[in-house]
Amino acid sequence: MTRTAVPARPTKGNSAKQALEELSRPGPHTALRGDLGMVGIPGIVFAPEEGLGLPAVAFGHDWLQPAERYADLLRHLATWGFVTATPSNHRGLLPSAQGFAADLRTALDVCVGVRLGDGRVSVDSRRTALAGHGIGGGAAMLAAAKRPRLSAVVTIAAVQSHPDVVESARSLTVPVLHLAAGRDTIAPAPGHADQIAAAAGGPVRLRTLPKAQHTGFLDGRHWSDLLLAGHPESKTRKLTRALVTAFLLKHLCEEDRVDVLVDGKVPGTVLEDLGED
Incomplete structure (x- = not known):
């Protein structure tokens, strides 16, 4: 009989630096x-x-990017107990934002509705999230506005490629994390992420990585790096792994041991003041 597994729990009582080191490393799951x-x-x-009954996340890629460039992040989340999926279509010069959003919802439906791992893996429909990078972040916001029973949303250097992205933000009441890159020339900070975050209809966190570029979140090399004038950054990816893992553990798994990375001061980042009560 398949035993019920839960996402791994980080060590209690860590400082931000210790928690960052722990959650940026792979978790105990294969x-x-x-x-x-x-x-x-x-x-x-x-x-x-x-x-x-595991939690699941569907992730949207950025403009022109293959899904493989996010495999490091998705695999990392799986080692911490999450089912993760990213569709690799809509990679043309003029992708359909609404079509991309629909495919993200479908990918999440697959995670929820299909037994994976020869039937040994299942997902709890009450513990799901949408996420994305660049235009994939905007698509995640569009998808979330039409996805019932969602638990959280994460965007990374989100791009407002569709006018309804801000309107979608207003309609969301689930917790949202926006990560912005301080050296981003595609979605400058302050800029896209700030506008989306300011329109939030529910709890929101906007955290800026001052030294990060738009493509710093990616893994491996791709011809589009020349077009986007950037390159992958190991420190940016390390911070992102820890911050995204912590946020999803907090809101999909009710794990309070990660609060220091969700609401606290984290080295190498700035938690922006959005004027919340």
């Missing part, structure tokens, strides 16, 4: 990789080796 092609959507999926 991550397995699969293919979304079984439902007609190109893309990849990662999951722990086994576990029932």
Whole structure:
């Protein structure tokens, strides 16, 4: 019989620096990789080796980017107990924002509705999130506005590629984390993420990585790096792994041991004041 597994718990009582080091490293679960092609959507999926009632995250890629450039982050989340999936279509010069959002919702539906890992992995529909980088962050916001029973949203260097992104932000009441890059020339900070965060209809956190570039969050090399005038940054990816993992553990798993990375001062980042009560 398959035992019920839960996402790993970080060590209690860590300082921000200690928590950052812990959550930026792989968790205790073995991550397995699969293919979304079984439902007609190109893309990849990662999951722990086994576990029932797990949380799940669907992730949207940026303009022109292959899903493979996010495999490091998605695999990392799987080692901490999350099922993760990213569709790899809508990579043309003029992607459909609404079509991309629809595919993100479908990817999440696949995670919830299909037993993975030869039936040893299942997802709890009450513990799901949408996330994305660049235009994928905007698509995640659009998808979230039409997704019931969602637990959280995460955007990374979000781009307002569609006018309804800000309107979607107003309609959301679930917790949202926006990560912005201080040296971003594609979605400058302050800029896109600030406007989306300011329109939030629910609890929101905007955290800026002052030294990060727009493409610093990516893994590996791609011809688009020349077009976007950037490159992957190991420190940016390390911070992102820890911050995203902490936020999702907090809001999908009710884990309070990560509060220092969700609401506190984290080295290498600035938690922006949005004038909340």
